[in-house]
Amino acid sequence: MPASLARGVTRREAWAWAMYDFANSGYTTVVITAVFSAYFVAEVAGGADWATLAWTSALSLSYALVILGAPLLGAYADAFACKKRLLLLSTLGCVATTAALALAGPGALALAVLFIVLSNFCFGCGENLIAAFLPEIAREDAIGRVSGWGWGLGYIGGLVSLGACLGYVAWAQAQGHGAAQFVPVCMLITAALFALASLPTFLFLRERARPQLQPGARHSAAVAWRRFARTLSEAGRYRDLLRFLACTLCYQAGIAAVITLAAIYADQAMGFTTQDTLLLILLVNITASLGAVSFGYVQDRLGHRPTLALTLLGWLLMVGLAWAAEGPPLFWLAANIAGLCMGASQSAGRAIVGLLAPPTRLAEFFGLWGQAVKLSSILGPMTYGLTNWLSGGDHRLAILITGGYFVLGLLILASVDLKRGRRAALAERPTDT
The missing domain is CATH 1.20.1250.20 (MFS general substrate transporter like domains)
Known part of the structure; x- marks a missing residue:
């Protein structure tokens, strides 16, 4: 360690x-x-x-x-x-x-x-x-x-x-x-x-960071506004980070839909009891823990982008199995694949942002990551809910449509150059605010 x-x-x-x-x-x-x-x-x-x-x-x-x-x-x-x-x-x-x-x-x-x-x-x-x-x-x-x-x-x-x-x-x-x-x-x-x-x-x-201000500068919200405005004006320098945030928005929307609506899908489409659902949550947390730890090592050996792509393919497999499942056995398999991929993909995403964020602006850039994740938490479940409503309660169609977010995530991920993005992050020069 x-x-x-x-x-x-x-x-x-x-x-x-x-x-x-x-x-x-x-x-x-x-x-x-x-x-x-x-x-x-x-x-x-x-x-x-x-x-x-x-x-x-x-x-x-x-x-x-x-x-x-x-x-x-x-x-x-x-x-x-x-x-x-x-x-x-x-x-x-x-x-x-x-x-x-x-x-x-x-x-x-x-x-x-x-x-x-x-x-x-x-x-x-x-x-x-x-x-x-x-x-x-x-x-x-x-x-x-x-x-x-x-x-x-x-x-x-x-x-x-x-x-x-x-x-x-x-x-x-x-x-x-x-x-x-x-x-x-x-x-x-x-x-x-x-x-x-x-x-x-x-x-x-x-706290290892050092203040990035002129001596005697007062704590003020205006400082945050000026720094964020600077980030927006220089957004073109961080195109790989922006692409990855778009990728994050897509695949996290799919994950958010699965997390938010898994219990409802299990109840409505699979006929699970409350006890079955709670057991499902417990087991998925275990497989998610295993996925996060094991894929963390894979990520550092195989590479960040290939590892994330592998987990997104795993999510697509999960969607296919859940859609095809007619009874509990196949759905249990799908749920545990979801657990492995959930831990792996969320851990991988956080690590990639850590590489693409300038060392002097870590909290701000992780705030942008938080923006993408929370927006996805609205977008994914709403897409599932609207599909379910418009289809007259077809949960299988809704989970299938949700899989489209993982496809979009894979397509955007292919355009992200992590080496170029890391060079842009390290080229950042601290400036007094």
């Missing part, structure tokens, strides 16, 4: 960085995917016809806020060398608003929407900021495997949080408690585990 790390980075610091992936994954697994989403629709919104739309709209609003704010937040972090400070603030915000979801009982729709928007916004900001540390802790030729360690540990963190919540739910149901009693406690458990598991990050991860 030390041979994979940049000079001056210890094993403990690399572990502390990866622990943030472990910490924040409980939020997405429990709140967004497995527990609070269903509770919101069934209990908070009372199972109304508009309940699912209210949930997806709240998530879309939070993603839109990240899209608008992420590059500016990153530009501010680079200018004042305060990635870690802003990461702490976003973490405290996500932990506090996740805990506050415990207040959103049946009928408390406005409260639930408010706290889901705020918590998911804080989560998205923290996700971008922690990613911006990756090029500082990993050697250039090992950035894939280090990214893979983080993603792999992250999926394990999601399993730990989900397991803790499911254990409590089983106990609560045995005591005769309903969802209105045990889901709020699950939110408190998730928030507490997030706070506890992120402590190593703030204790041991170092």
Whole structure:
């Protein structure tokens, strides 16, 4: 492991960085995917016809806020060398608003929407900021495997949080408690585990960046605007990064559709029970962890672009199997292929951005990556939902159309020259703001 790390980075610091992936994954697994989403629709919104739309709209609003704010937040972090400070603030915000979801009982729709928007916004900001540390802790030729360690540990963190919540739910149901009693406690458990598991990050991860300002410059949002305006004016210099962000938008849209709607597809097209679906989520998290770690090593040996292309082909295989599946066995195979490819493709994408981002503007450029990922989180599920609606509820057609995003991703990826993009990133000269 030390041979994979940049000079001056210890094993403990690399572990502390990866622990943030472990910490924040409980939020997405429990709140967004497995527990609070269903509770919101069934209990908070009372199972109304508009309940699912209210949930997806709240998530879309939070993603839109990240899209608008992420590059500016990153530009501010680079200018004042305060990635870690802003990461702490976003973490405290996500932990506090996740805990506050415990207040959103049946009928408390406005409260639930408010706290889901705020918590998911804080989560998205923290996700971008922690990613911006990756090029500082990993050697250039090992950035894939280090990214893979983080993603792999992250999926394990999601399993730990989900397991803790499911254990409590089983106990609560045995005591005769309903969802209105045990889901709020699950939110408190998730928030507490997030706070506890992120402590190593703030204790041991170092802020290596240096302020890029004239001496005595005041902290001001105008600084972030000027830096971001400069990035937009020089966009042509980073054409390979821009192409890769377009590639990311496409393939992440496909991934977002699969993640968001897998449980619905399993229920509607495959006839899975709730227990079957929860088991599916658990197993997919395990295969995703294995995919992230193993493909991280493949990425550093085979190359970043070929490895990502291989995972996108794997996604297309998954789509084909899910479309063709008439019963559980083939669908289980498709789901586990999705898990392997999910961990691998997300880890690979983060590593490639680390190579293409100028060393003096890491947080800003990872903010642009965050923009693409969050926009895809709106685009992919909406495409699936509209296809399903227009086809009269044909989930198989919807998953097939979703596969088109992976095809587009492959086509755009073919035009990305990583060596040229890396030269452009290293040619960047720091300037005072």
